[in-house]
Amino acid sequence: MGIGALGDLGSLLGGLGGLRTGSGKTVQARQGYRTDVQIVDGDAAFDTAAEVFALIGAVGTYWRVWEMTIPAQQFVHWGYGSPATPMNQGYMFFYAASAAAFDVGVVRLLQENARRTRTVPVAELADVGLHGLVAAIADPSLINKNDMVALPEKVEYPLVGEDSRIAIDYRPDVLVVETQAAFKIPITVYQ
Known part of the structure; x- marks a missing residue:
């Protein structure tokens, strides 16, 4: 040297x-800051639970159920924190359910450019590990980090910039007549 x-x-x-x-x-x-996205953070056609579960279609096909356009002067990564510090990384939940049972399927987290010519899958997760066990309770979301799926900041993917989108596609394998849906997924925002 x-x-x-x-x-x-x-x-x-x-x-x-x-x-x-x-x-x-x-x-x-x-320096980024940590936050979570939920249904209400979505673009106009994706910002209520009724809109989200109405978009879930036939079994075996991916359906766009949520997307958020990145605001001016911001950049976003899915997830936050690092696997090196497990208690400081992001944890997520997701569910679509009737009053008595959950849909069973796969959640795909995506990033997409502004012109929709390039879509990059960032993570695919079976939703059975993303919610509680009983759909009939008032809030089947998970709150114990030991039961939740971690989503550290996905630094291996490019930042999603202004006018581009982060999105969620969902592929149901078993459908119920949904009456509720919710999620909380960590992101890191840079500005």
Whole structure:
């Protein structure tokens, strides 16, 4: 390792919390904040539970049940936190149910460009692990992290930018006559 490499390492370490440019000025690293998206955060055609479960169609086919357009000057990743710190990463729940039983299917988290010419699946999860066991209770969502599915920040995918979308497709394998639906899925927002 040459002296130049050590100097570069010193520059990087000296600029912790930011990036040091060639001129020696520190540029603040982008910091995201953690939040969750729910049905009400969706675009106009996807922002009520009735709209979400009305969009679920025939068994065996993926149906777009929710999407959110990213606002101006924001970028988003699905999930938050890191698997290295399990209690600080995002956890999710999702369900569509009748008064007595759950739909059974697969939830697909997507990101999509503004022109809808490129859709990237980010995660696919069986929904049986994303909700409680009894649909008849008032709120079958999970609240214990030990029972929930973790969704750390999906940094391996590009940030979703302004006017692009994050979306949820759902493929039912067993359908019920839905009367309720809900989800809470973590995201990281950069601005």
